[in-house]
Amino acid sequence: MELQLTRPDDWHLHLRDGQLLQSVVHHSAKHFGRAIVMPNLKPPVTTTATAVAYRESILKALPAGSAFNPLMTLYLTDNTSPEEIKLARQSGVVYGVKLYPAGATTNSQDGVTDIFGRCLPVLEEMIEHNMPLLVHGEVTDPVVDTFDREKVFIETVLGPLVERLPNLRVVMEHITTSDAVRFVESCREGFVAATVTPQHLLLNRNALFQGGLRPHNYCLPVLKRETHRQAIVSAVTSGSKRFFLGTDSAPHERQKKECSCGCAGIYSAPVALSLYAKVFEEAGALDKLEAFSSFNGPDFYGLPRNSSKIILRKNPWRVPDSYSFASGEIIPMFAGETLDWLPFNN
Numbered sequence: 001m002e003l004q005l006t007r008p009d010d011w012h013l014h015l016r017d018g019q020l021l022q023s024v025v026h027h028s029a030k031h032f033g034r035a036i037v038m039p040n041l042k043p044p045v046t047t048t049a050t051a052v053a054y055r056e057s058i059l060k061a062l063p064a065g066s067a068f069n070p071l072m073t074l075y076l077t078d079n080t081s082p083e084e085i086k087l088a089r090q091s092g093v094v095y096g097v098k099l100y101p102a103g104a105t106t107n108s109q110d111g112v113t114d115i116f117g118r119c120l121p122v123l124e125e126m127i128e129h130n131m132p133l134l135v136h137g138e139v140t141d142p143v144v145d146t147f148d149r150e151k152v153f154i155e156t157v158l159g160p161l162v163e164r165l166p167n168l169r170v171v172m173e174h175i176t177t178s179d180a181v182r183f184v185e186s187c188r189e190g191f192v193a194a195t196v197t198p199q200h201l202l203l204n205r206n207a208l209f210q211g212g213l214r215p216h217n218y219c220l221p222v223l224k225r226e227t228h229r230q231a232i233v234s235a236v237t238s239g240s241k242r243f244f245l246g247t248d249s250a251p252h253e254r255q256k257k258e259c260s261c262g263c264a265g266i267y268s269a270p271v272a273l274s275l276y277a278k279v280f281e282e283a284g285a286l287d288k289l290e291a292f293s294s295f296n297g298p299d300f301y302g303l304p305r306n307s308s309k310i311i312l313r314k315n316p317w318r319v320p321d322s323y324s325f326a327s328g329e330i331i332p333m334f335a336g337e338t339l340d341w342l343p344f345n346n
């Protein structure tokens, strides 16, 4: 059995830099046409000039002949100026501005401490330039239970923000709860949308503790209980245009995951398309996979859909146990397991 799909894009991707970039970028470039590239490097990509330079280094790291197009983002800080948004739009290569609440996730220490107090002029400028805000939607108050941080963020930050700036276009990244699904569905279509990862469609929080502690299933926002997973599957397989593919593929060297204080992030780029196909097949909704993977994202961002195609073939394959690179190994999601669907370039 085989499916032909318009080439998909990845609307939330971490490509890192240096050696890690060299070793991971080909996994995304092989089957995805474009990707929204996250700016949480060390130091973060806070200016258009650094975004342009980062884009150049990604293009250099691509396999010869690749047409993969990295769509860049700026990392919002308390000090980002409205002028920077103008420069970002003029550059033609920046497609979004990323909100990391300070301390919420990997390399978010330079993020925003007070969006209403510090960022309203920048957000107004983004509305002028039709530049979307991409949101890591978790509060950082250590008193709030880890599993409630997305829900509380919606109640205390995102809901009020959307109400205050109804013309701001927002992507709630990597949603993990039924609360987020309900919130996105309650907003104006075309203004608020969400990306969805393979892990939040396939795993619930039991996967963190299956037979022992499983660091390679640890990401942020953390996996939630089964009812939330089911709500997200229903949302993406319903055919709604508000949800689209964003892997949040986030490689960390193995030693940085398997240690006493392991990093958050799951490396899914090599398996993501196989995993999304699995989700849609299990839900009896393979006919909705193409819109989720290849239409809803570009339609939201106001970009053309890709013209080339890929094939997904039922052709069981074993996910490698690890990928080696110059200074270590990366363990992919579903390492060592067998997946049914295998993507091919047409």
Ligand SMILES: NC(=O)N[C@@H](CC(=O)O)C(=O)O
Pocket: 014, 040, 105, 106, 136, 218, 219, 220, 221, 248, 250, 251, 264, 265, 266
């Ligand atoms: N998702 C993660 O667990 N980690 C991401 C950061 C992020 O997207 O929050 C990373 O950069 O490693």
Ligand SMILES: [Zn+2]
Pocket: 105, 136, 173, 174, 220, 221
């Ligand atoms: Zn995030």
Ligand SMILES: [Zn+2]
Pocket: 012, 013, 014, 038, 248, 250
């Ligand atoms: Zn991410």
